[in-house]
Amino acid sequence: MTDQLSNGFFSQEFKLKIPDGDDRIRRVCSHCQFVDYINPKIIAASVVTKGSKILLCRRAIDPRKGFWTLPAGFMEQGETVEEAARREAREEANAEIRIDRILAVYSVPRISQVQIMFRAELVSDISPGPESLEVELFDWRDIPWSNLAFPTVLWGLTHYAETRSKTVFAPFSNPPGTEALTR
Amino acid sequence: MTDQLSNGFFSQEFKLKIPDGDDRIRRVCSHCQFVDYINPKIIAASVVTKGSKILLCRRAIDPRKGFWTLPAGFMEQGETVEEAARREAREEANAEIRIDRILAVYSVPRISQVQIMFRAELVSDISPGPESLEVELFDWRDIPWSNLAFPTVLWGLTHYAETRSKTVFAPFSNPPGTEALTR
Ligand SMILES: [Zn+2]
Ligand SMILES: [Zn+2]
Structure with a gap:
């Protein structure tokens, strides 16, 4: 077969x-x-901050090897979405994170993906895991905007910026006008 | 094979x-x-209201045939989570809904499910679809609390009640103390 x-x-x-x-x-x-039965797959992701700095990982694997991404990856069986997000931060950056709340739920129907993205705080040191070339805490102005791995990384970062002073907010979804990237 | x-x-x-x-x-x-590769599956669900009434559907199919549920079902390929929630309301109750915002994201690791539940408004008439024995708009006090199909239906209804007067709120997740139901 x-x-x-x-x-x-x-x-x-x-x-x-x-x-x-x-x-x-x-x-x-x-x-x-x-x-x-091909079902949509869930990516658990986090915007992880330490003070005013934001954690990014430079990808050691395809797709988009060499580009910068948020800690994120496919949710596995038998875990909660929050557990998946914490596991990915650990795998990619040896980072322990404290999840605050849901930042966004993005849908990418073209590849049948749903990204559930959390706002989280770094509570450990960081170092590259096997899927990362390097990991770094960036000031907002130093973020490598032209070398981000995926549109959802850009969306997550800019949506995060809108919530900086907020403790309660509704989660974001795909920004308007981005259908060409997701359909 | x-x-x-x-x-x-x-x-x-x-x-x-x-x-x-x-x-x-x-x-x-x-x-x-x-x-x-068994990935967690996404259920798109909605608490659909019309004024102070809440839409429930009595299941015509197993599991939990004869019990009351919210419009909900497996997300399919090529759609957004919001589209999946609207499709399910249409399939189960011939209901057109206007999605307001995300009410909750529940994880059920024992069966590798993630439920993304929206708060939504009914903008059409209703009638039973093929998977429903009957559909009804309930006043809060008349909800068939002892005949709900799944724990997540109870969670969604009670979490919805906490948001009734709110336009901005953080989405809920599994209520504390419910691990025995989900692990
Ligand atoms: Zn075969
Ligand atoms: Zn085979």
């Missing part, structure tokens, strides 16, 4: 069809009728 | 192992090495 590709991944022969009892087209394996 | 079961579903023979280049145990098909 699958062929191993030169990159080590496997290929399955899926056909698009509507499984019995379902109401929409799914990817179904033509050999064994396995239904590949 | 799969056997069809009497209920029409297919069974795959998965073994638990760490795929090359990964760092944790995954379910891998013992025949074809297909890796089943």
Whole structure:
């Protein structure tokens, strides 16, 4: 049912069809009728601050290797969103964080991703984890704006700036006028 | 690689192992090495109100058939969380809703679910969709508290009540003391 590709991944022969009892087209394996229910994936992310400084990580892996990002990654099974955000900060920057509250929920339908982004405080030292080339606490004016890895990093940083003096605020969603980046 | 079961579903023979280049145990098909990356799934839900009344739907399907729930369901590919919440209200109650803001983000790690729940306003008539036995707008005191389908329905309703007079509030998460229900 699958062929191993030169990159080590496997290929399955899926056909698009509507499984019995379902109401929409799914990817179904033509050999064994396995239904590949592709659900949107959750990214847990954090804008982590220490005083007026903001934690960024320079990516050691593709995509966007060498560019700066917020601590973020795919949520795994068996954890809460908050636990996922803390785990990612630990994996990418050896950072212990104290989560304050939800900053934003962004949807990227083109790649079926939902990013749940927290506002958090750094409560440890930092050092690069295996997925980071370097990690750094930036003053706002020194943020490498032209070398950010993803649009959601820019959105998170600018939305964070709007909440700096606030303890209560509604979470942000995708900024208006950014549909071309997400559809 | 799969056997069809009497209920029409297919069974795959998965073994638990760490795929090359990964760092944790995954379910891998013992025949074809297909890796089943099970990611947490997103439920988009809404507390939908009309004046002081709250929309509930009595489930026509398992699990918890016959019990009352909020309009909610699995987010699909290619949509935003807000679009998923509007689609579910349409599917379950033929309801058009106007989303106000995020009410809560609940994590249910035992079943790897994240519920993103909105506060929303009803802007149409309602009638039962195929997954609902009946749909009704309840006064607060008439809500069938002992016949709610899921703990998250109770959480969403009580958290909603705390926000009634508020336009700005931080989203809620799992109530304290409910770990036994979610782990
Ligand atoms: Zn197959
Ligand atoms: Zn297989």
